[in-house]
Amino acid sequence: MSDVHDRLKSIIQSSDNIVFFGGAGVSTESGIPDFRSEDGIYNMKYKYPPEMILSHSFFMQNPGEFYRFYKDKLLYPHAKPNKAHYALAELERQGKLKAVITQNVDGLHHAAGSVNVLELHGSGNRNYCMACGEVFTLDVVLEADNIPLCPCGGVVRPDVVLFDESLDQRVIAESVNAIRNAEVLIVGGTSLNVYPAAGLIQYYRGNKLILINKSETSYDDYASVVIRDSIGETLSKVVSPVVG
Numbered sequence: 001m002s003d004v005h006d007r008l009k010s011i012i013q014s015s016d017n018i019v020f021f022g023g024a025g026v027s028t029e030s031g032i033p034d035f036r037s038e039d040g041i042y043n044m045k046y047k048y049p050p051e052m053i054l055s056h057s058f059f060m061q062n063p064g065e066f067y068r069f070y071k072d073k074l075l076y077p078h079a080k081p082n083k084a085h086y087a088l089a090e091l092e093r094q095g096k097l098k099a100v101i102t103q104n105v106d107g108l109h110h111a112a113g114s115v116n117v118l119e120l121h122g123s124g125n126r127n128y129c130m131a132c133g134e135v136f137t138l139d140v141v142l143e144a145d146n147i148p149l150c151p152c153g154g155v156v157r158p159d160v161v162l163f164d165e166s167l168d169q170r171v172i173a174e175s176v177n178a179i180r181n182a183e184v185l186i187v188g189g190t191s192l193n194v195y196p197a198a199g200l201i202q203y204y205r206g207n208k209l210i211l212i213n214k215s216e217t218s219y220d221d222y223a224s225v226v227i228r229d230s231i232g233e234t235l236s237k238v239v240s241p242v243v244g
């Protein structure tokens with residue numbers, strides 16, 4: 001282990017009030033590509049940019065095209081948690097980690113055993129009927145030929161926050177509270193350039209900010225530890241045991 005890993009390990013060992021904030025990079029290590037990434041998951045196949053397709057107004061006008069993109073590019077039902085998810089679940093079991101705040105909608109933190117997960121953008125594993133409110137698992141989406149329908153005839157939508165929708169205020173409030181009271185804040189898999197990540201990090205008042213990201217972030221200068229590497233590799237070096 002390098003010096004920087006030793007420092008991270010000792011910070012984690014000496015704290016029982018750690019909060020993790022994660023972006024798309026946490027899921028890419030489970031084989032889920034960032035749908036905004038440049039290497040063109042939406043090149044050619046779709047007439048509209050992903051931000052337009054993944055909006056409430058687009059969904060209402062064209063649910064079929066929404067679901068074609070959504071099932072093709074956002075749903076990875078066979079993806080499994082990676083070392084990062086398991087390491088964070090282990091830290092929570094040890095009583096050291098208070099919350100995972102995620103921008104991902106894949107549910108992999110829950111799948112790895114984490115309990116207090118604040119899903120800023122909702123979860124694709126939860127779906128509900130827009131007419132009667134009936135709740136469905138992911139299966140209703142996977143099993144539908146195109147648009148999933150409720151027995152009542154209503155259209156079922158995923159409980160994810162679309163681009164022109166506002167975030168759940170309760171989730172935001174709990175995230176702000178967790179970050180504000182955290183002793184250690186570990187941020188992974190995000191460049192912190194995009195709302196709401198950048199705004200939320202500003203609530204942190206401690207002096208142990210850890211940034212783990214493959215590329216530079218806008219907060220590198222403020223961090224105690226900066227590691228430009230995979231989150232799964234990094235956390236599995238400093239957390240034990242990591243059982244996946």
Ligand code: ZN
Pocket residue numbers: 129130131132133134150151152153154
């Ligand atoms: Zn219904």
